[in-house]
Every structure is written in C-alpha cells, then in structure tokens.
Amino acid sequence: MKPIKIKIDAPIVHKTDCLTLFCPEEAAPGSALKEIDKKLNGALSQAYKSKRFEGKTNQTLWLDTLGNIKSKAILLIGVGPIKEIGAEKLRQAGGTSVNQIEKNKSTSISFVLPSLTGGKKNSSKLKSEDIACAIAEGALLGLYRFEEYKSKDKKTKNKNWTLEDLSLLTDAANQTVARKAAQKAQKIADAVFTTRDLIAHPGNRATPTFLAQTAKKIARSHQFSCKILGRKEMEKLGMGALLGVSQGSNEPPALIVMEYKGGPKKQAPVVIVGKGITFDTGGISLKPSANMGEMKMDMSGGAATIGAMQAVASLKLPINVVGLVPAAENMPSGTAIKPGDILTSMSGKTIEVLNTDAEGRLVLADALTFSARYKPRAVIDLATLTGACVVALGHQACALLGNDEDLIQQLIASGESSGERAWNLPLWEEHEKEVKSDIADLKNITAPNVGAGTITAAAFLKAFVGDVPWAHLDIAGVAWEQSKPYIPKGPSGFGVRLLINYLENIA
Numbered sequence: 001m002k003p004i005k006i007k008i009d010a011p012i013v014h015k016t017d018c019l020t021l022f023c024p025e026e027a028a029p030g031s032a033l034k035e036i037d038k039k040l041n042g043a044l045s046q047a048y049k050s051k052r053f054e055g056k057t058n059q060t061l062w063l064d065t066l067g068n069i070k071s072k073a074i075l076l077i078g079v080g081p082i083k084e085i086g087a088e089k090l091r092q093a094g095g096t097s098v099n100q101i102e103k104n105k106s107t108s109i110s111f112v113l114p115s116l117t118g119g120k121k122n123s124s125k126l127k128s129e130d131i132a133c134a135i136a137e138g139a140l141l142g143l144y145r146f147e148e149y150k151s152k153d154k155k156t157k158n159k160n161w162t163l164e165d166l167s168l169l170t171d172a173a174n175q176t177v178a179r180k181a182a183q184k185a186q187k188i189a190d191a192v193f194t195t196r197d198l199i200a201h202p203g204n205r206a207t208p209t210f211l212a213q214t215a216k217k218i219a220r221s222h223q224f225s226c227k228i229l230g231r232k233e234m235e236k237l238g239m240g241a242l243l244g245v246s247q248g249s250n251e252p253p254a255l256i257v258m259e260y261k262g263g264p265k266k267q268a269p270v271v272i273v274g275k276g277i278t279f280d281t282g283g284i285s286l287k288p289s290a291n292m293g294e295m296k297m298d299m300s301g302g303a304a305t306i307g308a309m310q311a312v313a314s315l316k317l318p319i320n321v322v323g324l325v326p327a328a329e330n331m332p333s334g335t336a337i338k339p340g341d342i343l344t345s346m347s348g349k350t351i352e353v354l355n356t357d358a359e360g361r362l363v364l365a366d367a368l369t370f371s372a373r374y375k376p377r378a379v380i381d382l383a384t385l386t387g388a389c390v391v392a393l394g395h396q397a398c399a400l401l402g403n404d405e406d407l408i409q410q411l412i413a414s415g416e417s418s419g420e421r422a423w424n425l426p427l428w429e430e431h432e433k434e435v436k437s438d439i440a441d442l443k444n445i446t447a448p449n450v451g452a453g454t455i456t457a458a459a460f461l462k463a464f465v466g467d468v469p470w471a472h473l474d475i476a477g478v479a480w481e482q483s484k485p486y487i488p489k490g491p492s493g494f495g496v497r498l499l500i501n502y503l504e505n506i507a
C-alpha cells in the first residue's frame, strides 16, 4: 500500500487527475468550494440548481475543468444532510471516490478535506482529525484487491489501472492533524487487509498451521508475543473439545496465543477470542455441497483477532490485550467425532456432540476456559457461528450477546462509530436450559423446534465464561459481504475496526 500524501495546496492551484469534493445536501460548500465554483463559471452551483447533483449520500458527479483550474477533473461526492454526517458517511464517500476513479482510470486523486460547518446551527460534531481519518480509511479500504492466485499474465492483463498518488489537501494550520489522521487510517487499513487476506486464502493454504505462522510473523514485525500450542500441549491442558473437532483432519490444530502489553504490568487485559475453523465441511454431519466452498471463511473471527492485535500494536494503544485463536479443520473421516460422542472440555464439563457441524462452539469452549488464566477485565469472542444469524440479521449487523450490560453498550457504540454495527439479542436462563444434555453436562445443539439458533449457541458458550464480563459477536452474516462502497467483493475484515474503536475508548 502506498502511503497517503499530505499536501498543503489551495484546491484551485492543485494539480491532480481527480479533485474530490465532499458535498452535503445543503450545498453550503464553504469557502474552498465557492472559490472553485467561481473559477468554473458556476458549474458547481448550476449542478445543484439543475438537480443533476443534490448531495445525496454516495451520489457522484464528474465535472471537467477545461483548464479553468489546474486539476483535470472534479469529482463531487454527496454526503447527505450536514446534520447526519458522521464518520461512516465520510468513510463511504472515500470508498465511493476510489471506485469512481478506477472506472475512469485516473491515476491520481486528491481529497479536499471538508470543514463541514454549514452555519452554526447545522454543524457536524466531527473533529477535523476524525474527518480526515474517515475519508482516508474509506479510500484505502476501498482499494483492497486480492490477486495472489491469478497467474502472472492474467494479472498484468487486468492491471490497466494503477493509482499512483492518493493525497489529502490541507492548509498549513491543519497539516499535523491531517498527517496523524492519515497515518492512523493507514495502520487500520493495513490490519484490515491482513484479516481480509487470511480469509480470502483457500482452505488448502490457510490451514491452522498457516494461521499460526502468519500470526507469528505479524507478532514479530509489530513487537508483541505469540506462542502456539499444539496437540501435545492441548492434551496436557485437557482441551478435549478443541481436539475433538480437529481429530477428523490430517491438519494439526493450533491454539494461537498473542499477548500485547501496552498498559501497566498489572493491568487486567481484554481477551479477544476468534473462531479459527479453517474449513468447515460439517464433519460427519456433512454440509450440502452447494456453496460449501464459502466455508473457507469460517476462520473470519480468528483472522479478525489477528488483525486487531496487529492494529493495537501498530497504534501502540496503552492497554493490555490478549488474542486467542483456536484453529482446526472440521473434516469427516474414520477418525472424526460422530454424533452422540461425548467430549470432556478443559473446564471439566462434558459435551454430548449431537451435530458435528456445530463445531465452532466446541473450539471456542476450550479457548474461553483458557482465557480465564489471564483474569481478564473483559472477554470478547468473534465467530461465524450460526446460519441462523444470517436469517435473523442479514448482512448489515453482527449479533451481539453477553452477560454484562456495560460491555454490550460499549460495543454497540463502537459498532455505530466504526460502521461495523452490532445488534443486541437476549440471552435468558430459558435458553441456557436448552443446551443441557440428558447424559452429559451440555449438548452442542438443541432439540428440534426450539429455534433461536444464534441465542442458544451463545447460551452454550456462556457455560464456559464464568462471571467475567463477556460478549459474543456472531459475524456469520457480515464476514463476507460487499455491503458498502469501501468493501470490495470478498471478505470484509469485519471486527477489526469495531474492536479498535472499543479498545481506544477504554484505554
């Protein structure tokens, strides 16, 4: 990724292929825009007047400058009514603009940072640092491509466009703020790309061993610690649930343990736990073949955990954070667990496995038990856990369940500001009863017709967390979804930005 440049230039003398202006519905464009409008003989205000452009969210309009200013063309991006402009609107505007320049094959783009003060009454609450960061973040995230598996000549054939220059335009007074914001956006985007790459790799590449090696590499370059527990160590710890899931596969399991110490030595850490099923065939309870290939993304929670650790470390957040990724492949074979088998988890609780496709909760059970050794201030797990979650919430929010109202509210707020929304579902005693087994302590699915699959899965997890503040994010519907201009086709990297926002807030 090329670094974002900061340029101190007045928009009318600045030279670029595409000068991008963010325009609210009120068309109260501030001094920069008024000046440009004048130079363009009123082309800007005429666009509004004729209603060819109304500043609606993500609306776009190209204007040729015909030599009236130095830039070749102007791109107007609508950001909606000023009152409603938050970071997410600007992130989307940043994404929209890079999608536009790819279409037009522009090789340079510069963003005129908006001041968003259209008169005192309807000023947006955003600080200029947040404005710059959101726009840069959206643009960078929108530029993500994954082409590792295209052969060389295919790659060059597709590559008839390269962006050479991405710049933020600012004045001398705001230079430092803009530079800081751009650096932050870059670090966040880098971490999201780590996560997206891991998810995009197919199951024959992104094995538990590959996840572990990648985590080690990232830990080394970002200076946090990373240890890998293998089968032997898991046996010693009695992790029968994690081992049970992996026993049908030839790929050895791994428990990735990452520790970042940015806070005081004795400060209790936040522990993040991410489901790392590198491929989910369903096991002996085999999934249907249609779309089974999508299940290479069943390690999205684990990938988000690794990405979040990278971001925390590169942003040097003053807080202690631990990341745990129980990684395994869920396969059917002569050695696989069978419906009816009973596993003994690390907690000592026994689990009747009635469906081998409900494997995520099994690997998470042992990782959640393991998390207790850190005496954490909070535990947050992320998992592509249930198809039911996609039915309930679709692709616009992950499900959020937990045992602590403060933690839930903090995560909802972070979801709103990061644009990675979380929707709270209830988790009642009645749900916990549904995962009690007749012959073991727990069973991994409920009786037919109980419904509430996302909630009962969380109820199962709750049995392994004790009384630590805990929240569970079911990201099955959002991990692989092109729902926004800054999310290209493929994995979204959901969770990294939500977690960073949360950790920044509590640090």
Ligand code: BES
Pocket (backbone or CB within 6 Å): 280, 282, 298, 355, 357, 358, 359, 360, 384, 385, 386, 387, 388, 390, 444, 445, 453, 476, 477
């Ligand atoms: N990995 C799947 C859940 C999933 C489904 C993720 C669709 C992403 C998209 C999980 O392991 C699973 O198979 N869950 C079962 C649970 C059931 C057997 C209780 C499901 O949702 O069908």
Ligand code: MG
Pocket (backbone or CB within 6 Å): 280, 282, 356, 357, 358, 359, 360
């Ligand atoms: Mg499954």
Ligand code: ZN
Pocket (backbone or CB within 6 Å): 277, 280, 298, 357, 359, 360, 384, 385
């Ligand atoms: Zn799964």
